[in-house]
Amino acid sequence: MSETPWHKKLIGGFKRTSDKLGENLTGLFTKSALDEDTLDEIEEALIVSDLGPGMAGRVRERLADGRYERGIDEAGIRQLVAEEVEKVLAPVARPLEVEAFPRPQVILVIGVNGSGKTTTIAKLAHLFLEQDYGVMLAAGDTFRAAAIGQLKVWAERIGVPIVSGPEGGDSAGIVWDAVKQATATGIDVLIVDTAGRLQNKRELMDELAKIRRVLGRLNPAAPHDVVLVLDATTGQNALSQIEIFKEVAGVTGLVMTKLDGTARGGVLVAAAEKFGLPIHAIGVGETLDDLRPFDPKELAGAIAGTER
Numbered sequence: 001m002s003e004t005p006w007h008k009k010l011i012g013g014f015k016r017t018s019d020k021l022g023e024n025l026t027g028l029f030t031k032s033a034l035d036e037d038t039l040d041e042i043e044e045a046l047i048v049s050d051l052g053p054g055m056a057g058r059v060r061e062r063l064a065d066g067r068y069e070r071g072i073d074e075a076g077i078r079q080l081v082a083e084e085v086e087k088v089l090a091p092v093a094r095p096l097e098v099e100a101f102p103r104p105q106v107i108l109v110i111g112v113n114g115s116g117k118t119t120t121i122a123k124l125a126h127l128f129l130e131q132d133y134g135v136m137l138a139a140g141d142t143f144r145a146a147a148i149g150q151l152k153v154w155a156e157r158i159g160v161p162i163v164s165g166p167e168g169g170d171s172a173g174i175v176w177d178a179v180k181q182a183t184a185t186g187i188d189v190l191i192v193d194t195a196g197r198l199q200n201k202r203e204l205m206d207e208l209a210k211i212r213r214v215l216g217r218l219n220p221a222a223p224h225d226v227v228l229v230l231d232a233t234t235g236q237n238a239l240s241q242i243e244i245f246k247e248v249a250g251v252t253g254l255v256m257t258k259l260d261g262t263a264r265g266g267v268l269v270a271a272a273e274k275f276g277l278p279i280h281a282i283g284v285g286e287t288l289d290d291l292r293p294f295d296p297k298e299l300a301g302a303i304a305g306t307e308r
């Protein structure tokens with residue numbers, strides 16, 4: 001495996017998760033036969049590591065199939081976990097591709113405040129710029145002046161145009177202007193920030209529906225992507241957010257952030273297993289280079305702690 005800075009970051013980012021897994025498994029390794037009690041404890045250790053009941057059950061089954069009659073050590077269990085995690089992540093690992101025709105491809109970014117939405121938009125824009133695409137941002141979260149200001153700062157820093165309006169302005173109107181401008185200037189990707197007021201489901205739903213109607217009038221295929229940003233440090237709460245946003249916004253894919261700051265990285269696997277939605281990228285830090293599409297094998301190794 002290559003020792004790129006990203007690889008180091010990935011391993012470092014998931015260190016807390018894999019350490020926690022190790023902690024939960026400590027004392028369970030046995031050189032004698034794996035009895036029912038030990039299998040129960042291993043299954044439990046995987047569940048409290050946020051990997052989800054499905055994963056825990058499968059690892060247990062594999063351990064119980066007789067092959068490990070003479071026991072298994074920590075490295076052996078980690079290897080099994082890595083294999084099972086890779087099986088779950090491989091089908092959902094799907095980078096965002098720019099393929100809309102006519103351009104621009106419109107990406108709505110949704111998520112609760114504080115999930116890392118603004119930073120993720122900047123990071124995505126940076127990724128697309130690296131691939132030589134023309135990128136524009138739209139400050140569709142007009143609910144808070146700070147959100148507009150923050151996005152403007154990012155736009156300036158990475159050098160992309162941004163369409164914004166005043167606080168309390170009509171977000172659908174901003175999106176309309178942005179699509180017009182993006183089309184006129186040959187932009188490839190338009191990334192739209194949206195309000196994250198999950199507290200008021202009705203308002204949020206109405207606002208997103210209005211944005212969709214406006215977009216649809218300019219291009220029936222838009223929005224091409226509806227990307228939900230999730231904060232991994234919220235653990236199981238991230239799973240209920242997927243449920244709600246799927247209902248109100250028709251989520252097409254996920255980005256999970258802050259995997260560096262948490263021992264709850266396992267929730268990424270639980271989310272993949274429960275919803276099967278594409279996972280476009282993961283965030284393992286605050287800088288622009290900290291968002292990357294991921295390699296399922298590499299990520300599985302980082303989560304299970306087989307790569308250090």
Ligand SMILES: Nc1nc2c(ncn2[C@@H]2O[C@H](COP(=O)(O)OP(=O)(O)OP(=O)(O)O)[C@@H](O)[C@H]2O)c(=O)[nH]1
Pocket residue numbers: 111112113114115116117118119120147150196257258259260261282283284285286290
């Ligand atoms: N450690 C870490 N911090 C992150 C990551 N992504 C975002 N953050 C930080 O999380 C905080 C919130 O991120 P924002 O991008 O402002 O989140 P937001 O969802 O737009 O939140 P509002 O601006 O409150 O709507 C910031 O301090 C970011 O630097 C990540 O992958 N890792």
